[in-house]
Amino acid sequence: MTSRRLIIAYFVLVLVAMTWVSWYASTAPTITSLPQYAAITGKEGINVIDGFVTVCSEPWGLATMFDAYFGFLAFWLYTAWRARTVGARIGWFVALMLLGNFAIAAYVLLCLKQSGDETDLGKVFFTRKVA
Numbered sequence: 838m839t840s841r842r843l844i845i846a847y848f849v850l851v852l853v854a855m856t857w858v859s860w861y862a863s864t865a866p867t868i869t870s871l872p873q874y875a876a877i878t879g880k881e882g883i884n885v886i887d888g889f890v891t892v893c894s895e896p897w898g899l900a901t902m903f904d905a906y907f908g909f910l911a912f913w914l915y916t917a918w919r920a921r922t923v924g925a926r927i928g929w930f931v932a933l934m935l936l937g938n939f940a941i942a943a944y945v946l947l948c949l950k951q952s953g954d955e956t957d958l959g960k961v962f963f964t965r966k967v968a
Contacts, residue, residue, distance in 0.1 A: 840958055845949060848942040855938050909933045912941055921966045 892898035916929040932940040945962075952961040 839956075841949065841956065841961075844958070845946065848945045851938055851942040852946075855942070905937065906934070909937055909941075912944075916944060919964075919966050 889902075893902055910933075913930050913933045916933070917926040920926045920929065929940070929944065932943075936943075948961055955961050
């Protein structure tokens with residue numbers, strides 16, 4: 838199997854795994870969905886924003902968020918370097934900050950698709966696009 842195919846397989850796996858874990862997290866019962874939680878807190882569950890606040894209120898949750906978002910920002914710096922336009926740079930920034938690894942996988946797969954038959958992955962990923 839070529840390096841190109843391995844990269845494609847990996848990022849397709851990332852998309853599938855992230856889709857599954859996001860679906861699972863959205864549908865699985867959590868402690869906040871239990872009647873006992875509502876009785877103690879007066880809330881009937883938490884939404885995404887409340888969940889983010891809850892995760893960030895824990896030291897390791899906060900450390901995990903810093904780690905993830907510094908990684909997304911580092912990847913954005915790479916995409917901004919490669920992008921042709923300010924609009925593309927802004928669009929990828931928003932996508933990365935909102936979608937994280939979904940956006941990273943999509944970006945890599947898009948680069949591979951746009952590169953056609955190119956077999957030199959250095960040229961695929963480390964050539965700056967020209968306006």
